[in-house]
Amino acid sequence: MKNVINTGFNLANFPEPIMISVNGVELEVFEAGKENVGKPIVLCHGFPEHAFSWRHQVPVLVAAGYHVIVPNQRGFGNSSCPKDVTEYDIEHLTGDLVALLDHYGYEDAIFMGHDWGANVVWRLSQLHPSRVNKVINLALPYQERGEKPWIEFMEEIFGKDFYFVHFNRQPGVADAVMDENTAQFLRNMFRKNVPLAPPEPGMLMINLARAEKPLGEPIMSDSELAVFISAFKKSGFTGGINWYRNLDRNWQLLADVNPIIKHPALMVYGNYDMIPKSEKLSEFVPNVNVASLDCGHWIQQELPQETNQLILKWLEEQNV
Numbered sequence: 001m002k003n004v005i006n007t008g009f010n011l012a013n014f015p016e017p018i019m020i021s022v023n024g025v026e027l028e029v030f031e032a033g034k035e036n037v038g039k040p041i042v043l044c045h046g047f048p049e050h051a052f053s054w055r056h057q058v059p060v061l062v063a064a065g066y067h068v069i070v071p072n073q074r075g076f077g078n079s080s081c082p083k084d085v086t087e088y089d090i091e092h093l094t095g096d097l098v099a100l101l102d103h104y105g106y107e108d109a110i111f112m113g114h115d116w117g118a119n120v121v122w123r124l125s126q127l128h129p130s131r132v133n134k135v136i137n138l139a140l141p142y143q144e145r146g147e148k149p150w151i152e153f154m155e156e157i158f159g160k161d162f163y164f165v166h167f168n169r170q171p172g173v174a175d176a177v178m179d180e181n182t183a184q185f186l187r188n189m190f191r192k193n194v195p196l197a198p199p200e201p202g203m204l205m206i207n208l209a210r211a212e213k214p215l216g217e218p219i220m221s222d223s224e225l226a227v228f229i230s231a232f233k234k235s236g237f238t239g240g241i242n243w244y245r246n247l248d249r250n251w252q253l254l255a256d257v258n259p260i261i262k263h264p265a266l267m268v269y270g271n272y273d274m275i276p277k278s279e280k281l282s283e284f285v286p287n288v289n290v291a292s293l294d295c296g297h298w299i300q301q302e303l304p305q306e307t308n309q310l311i312l313k314w315l316e317e318q319n320v
Contacts, residue, residue: 014030014052014055014058015030015031015032015058016030017029017030017051017072017077017078018031019078020071020100020103022096022099022100022102022103023092023095023096023098023099025074025079025080025082025096026079026080027071027072027073027074027079027080027096027100028051028071028072028077028078028079029051029069029070029071029072029100030051030052030058030069030070030071030072031067031068031069031070032058032059032062032068032070033061033062033065033066033067033068034067036062036065036066036067037067038067039065039066039067040066040067040068040069040101040104040106040109040110041061041066041067041068041069041109041110041111041112042069042070042071042097042100042101042109042110042111042112043057043058043068043069043070043112043113043117044071044073044097044111044112044113044114044117044118044120044121045070045072045073045076045113045114045115045116045117046113046114046115046116046117046118046139046140047115047116047240047241047243047244048178048185048186048189048228048232048237048240049076049114049115049117049228050072050076050077050227050228050231051070051071051072051076051077052224052227052228052231053114053298053300053301054070054300055224056300056301056304056305056307056308057112057300057304057307057308057311058070060308060312061311064312064315066110067104069100069104069109071096071097071100072231073093073096073117073120074087074088074092074093074096074239075088075235075238075239075240075242075243076231076235076239076240077231077234077235078231078234078235081235081236081238081239082239085242085245085246086246086249087242088239088242088243088245088246089246089249089250089253090120090123090127090246090250090253090254091127091253093120093123093243094120094123094124094127094128097111097120097124097131098124098128098131101131107130107131108130108131108132108133109131109132109133110133110134110135110136110315111124111125111132111133111134111135111136112135112136112137112138112311113136113137113138113140114137114138114139114140114299114300115138115139115140115297116140116240116243118137118138118139118140118141119140119143121135121137122135122137122140122142122143122261123250123254125261125263126254126257126258126259126261127257129261129262129263132263133263134263134264134265134266134315134318135261135263135264135265135266135285136265136266136268136311136314137265137266137267137268138268138270138299138300138307139268139269139270139273139275139297139299140275141267141269141275141277141278141281142261142278142281142284142285144259144280144284145251145254145255145259149247149248149251149252150164150247150248150250150251151164151165151168151247151248152248155169161201161202161203162203162204163203163204163205163244164244164247166203166205166206167241167244167245168244168245168247168248171245172238173206174203174205174206174209174237174241175236175237175238175241177205177206177209177210178205178206178209178237179236179237179238180209181209181210182229182232182233182237183229183233184209184210184211184212185205185208185209186225186228186229186232187214187218187225188208188209188211188214188215189208190218190219190220190225190228190298190301191214191215191216191217191218191219191296192216192217192218192219192295192296192298192302193216193217193296194215194216194296195215195216219298219301219302220301259284260284260285260286261284261285262286262287263285263287264287264318265285265287265288265289266288266289266290266291266310266311266314267281267285267288267289267290267291268291268292268293268299268307268310268311269290269291269292269293269299270292270293270294270295270296270297270298270299270302271292271293271294271295272294272295272296273295273296273297273299274297275297277290277292289314291310291314293306293307293310
């Protein structure tokens with residue numbers, strides 16, 4: 001099934017979406033560069049994001065000869081939002097991407113992810129290695145599977161208010177606050193040059209949703225932010241939060257999966273991101289190149305030109 005829908009996205013250089021039925025759900029997909037058949041690259045957003053997060057990369061990648069495929073993954077935008085929490089586990093999320101490749105008739109593709117999207121790409125490389133050609137990930141390095149389930153481990157280290165833990169231990173609480181304050185939450189979230197400060201008490205995402213005054217500088221225009229606000233007012237935040245609620249389930253699902261990713265990979269960090277750089281990355285991803293940019297968490301939106309140059313240079317070095 002494939003039909004064009006109009007969601008009001010009229011901003012330059014971003015394609016109109018289509019709905020594609022895959023893996024038991026419908027995904028809203030933004031596609032560009034159809035003429036570049038045979039060179040697919042799939043861009044995977046994070047939380048609380050949207051396919052539109054890649055708006056600066058799409059035209060550049062098309063011009064470089066790539067068939068660019070940008071899905072709103074399940075739980076986001078106009079894509080399906082299943083009710084069952086377990087339908088957001090890593091088998092479902094990676095299965096959607098495999099089915100998307102099947103839809104387009106591709107054996108494999110380059111996959112690029114940011115934030116949670118990066119985690120999905122790392123796991124796709126483990127669970128379906130033959131479907132991944134190369135990996136480009138931003139912000140989130142490979143997370144090794146330790147001896148304890150991830151939420152249990154995080155609760156011991158960071159406490160019950162850490163948002164990963166809170167999402168799991170108090171389901172529905174943060175969702176409701178974020179839904180009630182959608183525009184304010186997203187305005188406060190998408191900032192740069194935020195002054196460093198000790199962690200404040202309470203749950204980070206709830207605090208951001210309730211804060212009347214944002215910190216730092218906006219990373220996008222009001223018209224760009226309006227795309228995110230409109231999307232989340234329609235979908236709500238629960239679908240995306242359900243990704244977090246499967247972390248311990250994912251820990252179980254990955255128990256017998258080879259932890260080593262052998263694909264050529266590029267890992268891009270933001271020097272001022274709260275997510276720490278991995279000291280063990282090359283142990284698990286031996287063919288990785290690592291780069292850093294002087295920005296925070298929203299790498300491809302904060303420094304789009306620098307990000308594009310870095311990506312294109314690496315792809316050129318890989319002879320693709």
